[in-house]
Amino acid sequence: MATSYLTLKAPSEHYRQIIVMRSMVIFTLAITASLASRFGMAHLPLTPILVALLLLTVANGLSILRLRHPKSVTATELTAQLFIDIIAVAAIAYFTGGATNPFLSYLLVPVCIAAATLPSKHAWAVSAVGIILYGLLLRWYVPLQWLAPPGGGHAHHTSGPNWHVLGMWLNFALSAILISFFVVRMASAVRVQQDELNRRREEDLRDEQLLAVATQAAGTAHELGTPLSTMKVLLADLRQDAQARTAFGDDLDELYRQVNHCADILTSLRARSDLSRLHEPAALPAREYCRTLLDHWQLLRPESRSEIHISDTLTEQQVRFHATIEQAIINVLNNAADASPDHLSINVSSNADHLVWQVNDRGEGLPEAALRALGKTFFSSKPDGMGLGLFLTHASIQRFGGTVTLAPRPEGGTTTTIKLPLDA
Template sequence: MEWLTQSQTGFRQASRYLLTMRVAIVAMQLVTLAVTQAVAPSFYSTEALLLCLVYGVFTTLIWLWFRQRPPRHALTVTATLVFDLVLIGTWLLKTGGYTNPLTPALLLPIAFGILLVPLRHSIVLTGLTITAYAVEILWRSPVLPNETNSHLPDLYLLGMWVAFSLTAGILMLVVGSLARQIREQQAQLSETRESRLRDEQIIALGLSSATVAHRLGTPLNTMTLLVDEMRAEAPQLGDDLNMLEEQLQLCSGHLKQLSTAAMQVRTAQLETLTVQDWLARLRESATLLWPASRIGWEQPYPEARVAVDATLDQAVLNLVANALTASPEWVSIGAQVTGPDGVEIVVRDHGKGLDISEQGSPGDHVVKSERGLGVGLFLSNATIQRLGGALKAFTTDEGTTMIIELPQAGKVIRGE
């Protein structure tokens, strides 16, 4: 809705609305002259025609000026609206004054002035319009020397109808456009507020995660040293200590992965992989995390390429973890191309399904859940949206289907 702002960009965009107003007024003036000439052949006004010509030239010049070199200040726009009033008022003065059915056209510059210029300028325009109408009453030029012509009442009624219709059309165009842009702006503001709230929650979670990760480093190193000492003192516990060491290394690996993901987010690093290579990497991670779980990887994979990072890997693995929690006996993961520029990663399970509030657009906010579909789902959704994707879900009698929509490589629209 920039055309309502008092700036060069706003005035440039407003030029087409001003052009519409002026062209409509000139058209109404010419139609009125033509109809009057047809109804009253003795009527002819060279001055009125010249004023229409001047108004047309003025309209063209102002439109070109505002499009190429828009004014910096509202005073210039106000001056052009004042000139509109002068031209309209002078034309009315030469064509019957206040008896001319196009007198309401004087209100159009006021309407645009209220939208485009400061209040004090609008007050000046209103005062000038009232003065112009008073002049129409005091010094009007009659259409005909003898206004008892029987055709004049019909002409006046016809002119009033035409003026009303065109004025209503102009107002509908301007006010309708204004209302539509206001609704769009309100929707954008609502989305911005929701996005900001989500970002604040993510920042809070990120700070907490960073703090926990930093604090976990010391105890993990301590436990690793203790394992080495226990292996030397109790050789009979070798197998158990080896398993414990593997788990400690796994924890350390996750912390390093967290640090790597944070670095990639800061530097906005993305890597382009084929869907097959990316899912192979996810499969390897899933096998390490859940070696005993039954996860089906549906093949063949599409040949499309996607731009991914470590945070997206973690987002998908979070969804897989949720699916395994809900359905330990069966989870299926597949991929398919959607349209010329989209890829879908589909995660299915045989669980009881999501709550009604989470179906459709899951992860829009943090929810409390015993199944682990709260913070993890929220962060996964935020990560997918950051990379220009979307997360959808639906539940049937057979279970839940999570759909991750991603753009193909080269078409990534990073979230704000």
């Protein structure tokens, strides 16, 4: 099962824990070797043991310095740390009885850590190195008399194998393989589940923001009704006044049209809030739907110069879109028109079971902060913008299985691509 490298904790935290564990191992081995030598419990070769512990301490110190570097810790670095532990323990075991040394079972600890925190290929690499070094210590090591098997002699000096020690190695190999196989899979499943939970938390937060916006919009729409009615009455009176008509005739007509348009928007908003229309939208010919939407947008933005191409493949296809999808697409078109009012390219086509809108503008492009904030929070690159457009667009389209992507154009500007299932 292939999964991405997702850890429940930051890799630097794993790195830090490995350093702490190694420090404990160094301290434990140093105290054990010191006591065993002082009280004559075993004739240990202290010099190579102390050299190995000293090198391990130096590696620990360098690892601590690495943590101070701001660069992120990689899976390869974690794997290298575990290799250091395995090689150091195997080197000490070589001078203290090889595979007959019970401390050699510590090699299973790096294997477990690798299985729980590293990608599959790194975990298997750690497991393989541990098994190979353990196997080599069955044959090559410096024997200790007090660790020799009963009956005298040493495993590598007798004619037959030491089945007890060989069995220990087989048990280690089997345990390492099972851990690398099953624990890697279980850890990967937990990571994927955690990633899914994080994604759902982000969606819940986004939905809470949308609910807050919707509540405010409903209240605002209700409050706008009265002043708009008053403005319509006053403008109607002014249009009838001969003196005002002479001085501001064209301006009054334009204001009257705009106020009527605002009133129509509120009426349309109330109509779209009907639950039966929201949850059971009617199926429409795809080309007709796109043409109607673009005609409506061009009425809203008559100053925008745009090249529009609607693919002929949409003639025989139908779409069933939630009412909020239309406003989301209009938001994208408005953003592109704001960025590049003199030249806009709009291409509408189909791809398998998806409707694809591609909007190209020649504006200054979006900053990196806007790309990172897409669909996650309110963001606006305009001085007087509220940051709702991109957020609401992304939320509406993603809710019905679509995607919104923004990419810089080589010649300047931004390409916004919307992909929507034909039945959204």
